[in-house]
Amino acid sequence: MDGERKNSLADNVLDELLPESLEWRDKVVSYPLTALVLSGLGGFLLGRRHGAAILEALSNFAATEVDRNISNLLGDDPGERRDG
Numbered sequence: 138m139d140g141e142r143k144n145s146l147a148d149n150v151l152d153e154l155l156p157e158s159l160e161w162r163d164k165v166v167s168y169p170l171t172a173l174v175l176s177g178l179g180g181f182l183l184g185r186r187h188g189a190a191i192l193e194a195l196s197n198f199a200a201t202e203v204d205r206n207i208s209n210l211l212g213d214d215p216g217e218r219r220d221g
Contacts, residue, residue, distance in 0.1 A: 155161055165172040
């Protein structure tokens, strides 16, 4: 990757949410245990508050991906399928 950093969705979200002056990548490298604990706590709190909606969205995404992959393996065009 020629020294370039590939940004993931999480990187982009953190870059949008946190102030530009905060170099969060350096903080994570300097304090990995603290970063892990804070991210775990954030995930726990997010899950307690919005767990059902997150689980539903992930389930729908997984079902759609499985359907798409099976259709690709079988050579079907999902757009041409008739449900029912």
